[in-house]
Amino acid sequence: MLDELHVQNVALIEDAVFSPCDGLTVVTGETGAGKTALLSAIKLLVGERADSSAVRDGSDAARVEGRFFVGDEEVVAERRLTSDGRSRGTINGDMATVKMLAATLGSTVDLCGQHEHQHLLKPANHAVMLDAWAKDEAELAAYRKALAAAKEAQEHLESVRQAGKASSAMLEEARFVLARIDEVDPREGEYEEIEERLPRVEHAEELASSADQAYRCISADGAALELVREAAALLDDMAEYDESLRSSAGSLQEASYLLEDVARDVRRYRDGVDRDPELLQQLQERMGAFHGLIRLWGPRMEDVLAKRAEAAEIVAGVDDSHNRLKEAEQAVEVAEAQLREAAEALDKARNAAAPNFSKAVNVQLGRLKMGGAEVVCQVAPLERSKWTASGPSSVEFMYRASEGMTLRPLARIASGGEISRVMLACKVVLGEVDARDTLVFDEVDAGVGGSVAVSLADVLADLAKTHQVIVVTHLPQVAVRADRHFVVSKSQNADGMNVTLLDVVEGDDRVFEVARMLAGDTSAASLAHARELLAD
Structure with missing residues (x-):
């Protein structure tokens, strides 16, 4: 979980501190104020690739420092990116590579946006998610034990064959x-x-x-x-x-x-x-x-x-x-038979869980008013030679925008807002079994308004019960559900350069921000409407 973020010279941010809460944190502000700079800072710290364009104009280097809680352990990390593209990182004061940052912090944060390589979009992770959601750990453990035994038996057979061929x-x-x-x-x-x-x-x-x-x-x-x-x-x-x-x-x-x-x-x-x-x-x-x-x-x-x-x-x-070869071949046959039995048990459990998982996700898509959109969890058997520790079958989350359309891999969804809402639905269903503590949503509200915005806010609020959720949003319906509300604004520093400011808003300041989001002004009517939304 991200406890505090200190950002210096990243894009338009000259110097800002971001302290999200445990539940739902929203970031709002006018277009062009620099909300994406905050997301860029988070990406830098969790080991995403970056180039010198992230460094604020006129600065020699960008610096991002953050305090995280990974389980019960406090982790303080820092990353510096110079204007010539060089990157340096530390973890708890010790030098760290970008890969080390990604391994330590990237595994706890999921960046959910159109252009991110999200954990959920990688098919290699889908079997792990389905097994965790369905509580198939016993079947998976039995399969992996049998797979290891079959591999060991096969290796012994090969060694016996090689020994028999000695010159x-x-x-x-x-x-x-x-x-x-x-x-x-x-x-x-x-x-x-x-x-x-x-x-x-x-x-x-x-x-x-x-x-x-x-x-x-x-x-x-x-x-x-x-x-x-x-x-x-x-x-x-x-x-x-x-x-x-x-x-x-x-x-x-x-x-x-x-x-x-x-x-x-x-x-x-x-x-x-x-x-x-x-x-x-x-x-x-x-x-x-x-x-x-x-x-x-x-x-x-x-x-x-x-x-x-x-x-x-x-x-x-x-x-x-001859005798040794015969014994080794028999051992392989026994191990393979036990492996097939374990594989069938795992596939049976996955095939039973997959439609229920899909149904649960689609219920959430319905809440988000996504029409006939559908997520389907496909479990497809693999050839024996392709069996791995992940299982004897491939598991992949597929998607179609409306009934009658062809199912496509989740990663091929084109719309940023659409992909964010599908991910949101999946995350709600995965709930506490999802290993990612912090979820950062960008463009989740693209093209959304009216009753859909209310439903989206409800779903985000539900997700914030099991995760730390950070949302960059333009929707007042989402903003009023936040446990902590930050506003990004643009100003000028002493040198006359544009800089981004990041502030927590409470009380009347929050009312004014919600009113601006509702009507673009702070008239009496918009202020009244904002107070009404915040009071609900």
């Missing part, structure tokens, strides 16, 4: 790799175990001799343990006359206990040293075999094992290709 040279190499590695038969983690153990076995005599010498240094007569005990006893005797020595005596006593533990551990280590020459030879031969494999397919033992797995896959793919 003789490739197969020969794979058999050699398998035989060479299996001759050594390394098990997982064995290399690391031997790498850790071998140095101990290789230096067993040195380790045993050093352990024995260390043991004697600690425990032999007159060695460390005996000397520490003797010193502890001496200090303990001296402590009878000088209590300060008691702590030192205790420390030496604890040291003697520690030396006893170390001596016991060293003796146990000495006695447990393995001096087996046969074991040494076995470990050295095993490590030598491992190093031979690593030189060929290393640099790590994990690489050797991975190479073996790859070779085994190639050999198995050829040796057992």
Whole structure:
């Protein structure tokens, strides 16, 4: 939702702030006052393409800054467009490309006018809208899961086929790799175990001799343990006359206990040293075999094992290709059958929802007094090769202006006012399931007057219950239904240049604006009529 917009040097706007409300915001003003400049500013901020013509004459750059609420997150974005056509953007202070602006903000704002590329006019979005409106999420999720499973089964089948077609040279190499590695038969983690153990076995005599010498240094007569005990006893005797020595005596006593533990551990280590020459030879031969494999397919033992797995896959793919191929083909058949079942369920749900959706839209078109105009939601099955995550069928909103005319895609409607009103009808029906928070309507009132204008105002007011709606309008019937009313007017700045002003009108100012829209003046009669409309 758009919370606030600050516009500088865009077309006729020198400096203006636009703060639409949550519901229905209308923008009115005389023709040529610069209402389209406001729309241009919104387009810039949501990532629409722009050129230097949008920069106000005499200015170096146009700048648009806006605060949006996307879900629960506040987003502040800015876009600058220089007079030489360069564009720069930021999102929450960080540099952003036009694509990033479009992805972050363009997905929340729908610009509904004759020349916009509206979300609703893109057939790729129609299936998403129909599913959301009909609450077909479960059927769609089941279809997508089945489609992914079918794709995975097909990919596995292709890999089996490719493995079965392995060249003789490739197969020969794979058999050699398998035989060479299996001759050594390394098990997982064995290399690391031997790498850790071998140095101990290789230096067993040195380790045993050093352990024995260390043991004697600690425990032999007159060695460390005996000397520490003797010193502890001496200090303990001296402590009878000088209590300060008691702590030192205790420390030496604890040291003697520690030396006893170390001596016991060293003796146990000495006695447990393995001096087996046969074991040494076995470990050295095993490590030598491992190093031979690593030189060929290393640099790590994990690489050797991975190479073996790859070779085994190639050999198995050829040796057992018939069985593997048959199993893969059967898996594809099962996956395709499950996919067809899910596709039929999704199509059934869509075909049931489509006429009801069309009927609901056409009710809104009737409210807008659009005669025999009709929107038809078409669901057409696709060939299996064209199935995508969107579904096994194409969904497209079609339109005809009157009974008997040929249905045409919604995007081919020629009239700006007509396309805006059709979009308005669709938006009302989509209601809360439409992901676009903000809807901006331009030319929605083209060629409209009388009772149609009242109906149009009613429909916009209904839509504003579920969306933030911004409407540029010439209709007083729409203006009086607004929750917030802005007036665009033309003035001259200190340099004598024409500039556009944008102001919120309330109270008598709003009465005067509605009177102007009704009769082009502020006579007593038009003011009375304006007050009457605003009071309803």
